[in-house]
Amino acid sequence: MAVDWSKVSTQIMNALVGVLAKDWKTVEPAASAQIAALVQIGQTIEAKRATMTSSEYEGLRISQQRAMEGILASYAAITIVVAEQAAAAAWSVIAQALKTAYALPFIP
Amino acid sequence: MQKRWSGTKTLSWLFAITLLGLGGCAAPQYDAQTDKLISTLQSDVDTQLVSLISLDHKIAGLKGSSDSTSQKALAEATTKAGYDANSGFYDKIDVELTSLALRVDAAPNDSTARIDVAIKALRDNLLGRDIKGSLQNVHLASGVLDESYLTSEQGILNTQFQALLTYELVLKNGSDGAASTPAKPATTAN
Numbered sequence: 599m600a601v602d603w604s605k606v607s608t609q610i611m612n613a614l615v616g617v618l619a620k621d622w623k624t625v626e627p628a629a630s631a632q633i634a635a636l637v638q639i640g641q642t643i644e645a646k647r648a649t650m651t652s653s654e655y656e657g658l659r660i661s662q663q664r665a666m667e668g669i670l671a672s673y674a675a676i677t678i679v680v681a682e683q684a685a686a687a688a689w690s691v692i693a694q695a696l697k698t699a700y701a702l703p704f705i706p
Numbered sequence: 707m708q709k710r711w712s713g714t715k716t717l718s719w720l721f722a723i724t725l726l727g728l729g730g731c732a733a734p735q736y737d738a739q740t741d742k743l744i745s746t747l748q749s750d751v752d753t754q755l756v757s758l759i760s761l762d763h764k765i766a767g768l769k770g771s772s773d774s775t776s777q778k779a780l781a782e783a784t785t786k787a788g789y790d791a792n793s794g795f796y797d798k799i800d801v802e803l804t805s806l807a808l809r810v811d812a813a814p815n816d817s818t819a820r821i822d823v824a825i826k827a828l829r830d831n832l833l834g835r836d837i838k839g840s841l842q843n844v845h846l847a848s849g850v851l852d853e854s855y856l857t858s859e860q861g862i863l864n865t866q867f868q869a870l871l872t873y874e875l876v877l878k879n880g881s882d883g884a885a886s887t888p889a890k891p892a893t894t895a896n
Contacts (some may be wrong), residue, residue, distance in 0.1 A: 638858075650855070651848055653844050653848050655846075656838065657855065658839075658855065658859065661840070665862050665865055668828075669865075672823070678823070681775075
């Protein structure tokens with residue numbers, strides 16, 4: 599069954615709200631753009647799941663997390679640790695959605 | 707591609723405004739050389755990614771052909787797309803990233819520490835044989851990079867470049883006193 603990316607988008611937002619708590623409102627516009635980017639990457643992985651290698655998947659996961667961390671950590675209110683936790687929480691939603699739908703071997 | 711990363715512009719402005727709104731003793735000033743270094747780096751990275759995407763296209767097209775000419779062209783394209791043939795690119799952007807970081811750190815201000823974080827994140831996404839997830843690391847592991855990976859990576863890197871370029875643009879507009887500037891650098895320099 600294909601992934602419901604609209605639902606995933608909402609789940610990512612909820613995950614970020616869970617980590618960022620009161621700071622969510624401050625970063626919401628920037629984080630929303632990152633959520634959209636994350637969903638696009640998830641859709642690419644879904645489309646290319648048959649040929650994607652684990653190193654390519656890991657590369658996308660890590661670089662997207664780094665990019666999100668860099669953006670979130672630019673806010674004075676958000677520490678690097680919290681930015682890392684938020685980025686990890688957001689990606690875990692993508693990973694779980696893909697894993698549930700396809701049991702992809704490259705997603706641990 | 708433009709639609710794909712439609713949130714980038716908003717994100718970049720917010721990033722820039724945030725960096726500028728830090729308050730403190732030294733106001734960030736526009737530096738044309740920093741701006742140029744970021745643009746050059748972005749252009750070099752994008753050119754390389756487009757070239758690798760094109761090679762992957764070519765490889766995919768040639769894989770179905772069994773004649774000797776196609777096989778030879780396939781071997782050549784595979785070699786060109788491989789890590790060894792592109793190691794010079796990684797050396798080049800290593801130099802460019804170092805130049806950029808040095809230039810930014812040469813005139814410390816309120817935003818320097820956070821710009822450094824952004825440049826470090828960009829460096830880690832591009833370089834490092836042993837840095838997991840870097841383009842260089844994935845290229846080494848995969849040999850030939852797949853178009854879908856490259857396109858996604860291009861999008862991720864462009865969000866990072868755009869944030870840095872927008873930061874410089876905000877500084878530049880602030881220096882010029884442009885009415886449309888969304889945020890001006892702090893004016894309380896010591």
